Amino acid sequence: MASARDRHRDGRAVQVLEGGADRMSTETRAGEAVEIDDTSHLYKPTTSDEEAPATGPGTVADPEGRTAHAPWRKRVAAFLIDVIAPVACMLAVFELWDVLQRPGWGLAAMVAVYLALWAFLVWNSIFEQGRTGRTIGKSFVGIRVVDGADGRPLGWFRAFTRNLAHVIDIVPLLSGWAWPIWSRRKQTFSDMLSGSVVHIDTVRSADTRSKRLLPLAVGLVSAGTLVALAVAAYATQYSQDRDAEQTRSVIAQIAADKAAAVLSYKPDTVETDMAAAQTNLTGGFLEYYKKYADETVIPNSKKDLIGTAWTVVGTAVTKADPSTAEVLVYLNGTVTTGAQPADMISSIRLHLEKVDGAWLISDLVPL
Numbered sequence: 001m002a003s004a005r006d007r008h009r010d011g012r013a014v015q016v017l018e019g020g021a022d023r024m025s026t027e028t029r030a031g032e033a034v035e036i037d038d039t040s041h042l043y044k045p046t047t048s049d050e051e052a053p054a055t056g057p058g059t060v061a062d063p064e065g066r067t068a069h070a071p072w073r074k075r076v077a078a079f080l081i082d083v084i085a086p087v088a089c090m091l092a093v094f095e096l097w098d099v100l101q102r103p104g105w106g107l108a109a110m111v112a113v114y115l116a117l118w119a120f121l122v123w124n125s126i127f128e129q130g131r132t133g134r135t136i137g138k139s140f141v142g143i144r145v146v147d148g149a150d151g152r153p154l155g156w157f158r159a160f161t162r163n164l165a166h167v168i169d170i171v172p173l174l175s176g177w178a179w180p181i182w183s184r185r186k187q188t189f190s191d192m193l194s195g196s197v198v199h200i201d202t203v204r205s206a207d208t209r210s211k212r213l214l215p216l217a218v219g220l221v222s223a224g225t226l227v228a229l230a231v232a233a234y235a236t237q238y239s240q241d242r243d244a245e246q247t248r249s250v251i252a253q254i255a256a257d258k259a260a261a262v263l264s265y266k267p268d269t270v271e272t273d274m275a276a277a278q279t280n281l282t283g284g285f286l287e288y289y290k291k292y293a294d295e296t297v298i299p300n301s302k303k304d305l306i307g308t309a310w311t312v313v314g315t316a317v318t319k320a321d322p323s324t325a326e327v328l329v330y331l332n333g334t335v336t337t338g339a340q341p342a343d344m345i346s347s348i349r350l351h352l353e354k355v356d357g358a359w360l361i362s363d364l365v366p367l
Contacts, residue, residue: 068200078141093113130153142201143198151199169189169190186198252315256315259331262280263308264333267306285362315328349365350363
């Protein structure tokens with residue numbers, strides 16, 4: 001049971017309260033109150049213009065009794081966990097869908113993941129923060145957002161309006177986000193508008209820490225898995241693109257060599273030239289070429305001493321996949337009849353098919 005004694009000395013009233021481990025002396029003088037904590041021997045002058053601390057449950061005071069505001073670095077860390085991590089997941093999901101060539105089922109899966117992530121953001125930043133003052137990120141770093149007057153949680157509606165007010169933190173060159181660095185109460189512009197402050201959280205029990213680490217761990221593992229899948233998919237797609245580019249280069253060279261071989265012949269070796277050319281052909285075009293060579297090219301070449309010599313000056317692969325390709329071929333040539341050569345230019349479209357591992361011409365279209 002505490003006992004009290006009143007003493008009067010030099011016109012000042014001093015009341016001493018004694019009891020258990022708590023002993024407090026209060027002196028009143030010159031219109032100013034001074035609290036003397038006999039346990040800590042710390043003094044706190046309280047004047048009319050000093051900030052009244054928010055002392056709701058879960059806040060911590062500094063050694064002078066003032067509420068300890070959360071440092072900027074902790075707010076940044078909480079933001080990275082609460083916002084940047086989910087956004088990174090969204091980007092990873094989109095990248096994964098994109099490198100898989102945007103399949104229809106992938107779009108449905110991406111929409112489902114996006115809806116789940118948005119639901120998490122709403123729950124975490126509005127409902128959970130409004131109810132407890134904490135988000136997953138804030139719980140992890142040990143801070144909470146509360147009413148600046150009484151230290152109580154904001155409630156979901158004020159948490160919602162506070163999130164909307166972050167727009168003014170962004171608009172003036174992100175200066176609102178940096179304002180807590182030099183603000184006395186460590187507030188952003190949105191904090192000032194909503195009347196909120198961010199305090200150091202006193203909750204440090206092992207049970208609470210484990211509870212708040214569990215969802216964070218699940219979130220980080222999920223985010224890491226999505227990012228890893230996106231990176232793996234990107235690497236696979238990059239490898240495929242690189243292989244495709246190499247394939248296109250090879251196809252262009254094959255098309256150039258085969259076009260020149262199919263179109264060139266000499267009068268004295270025309271039969272051998274036509275036979276060699278047919279080894280570069282396949283399908284219906286092979287049958288057409290063989291008939292045209294036997295009935296037209298070989299007889300006319302021998303009769304009129306006609307010969308052709310073509311040189312490829314350019315190619316462009318317009319289509320390429322593992323089994324078919326389409327190539328534009330640009331040529332300069334010389335057609336000789338008897339002893340009279342004539343220079344010519346031509347362009348053709350070659351269709352190629354891969355048959356038993358070899359690229360063969362399945363069609364030739366003059367342009």
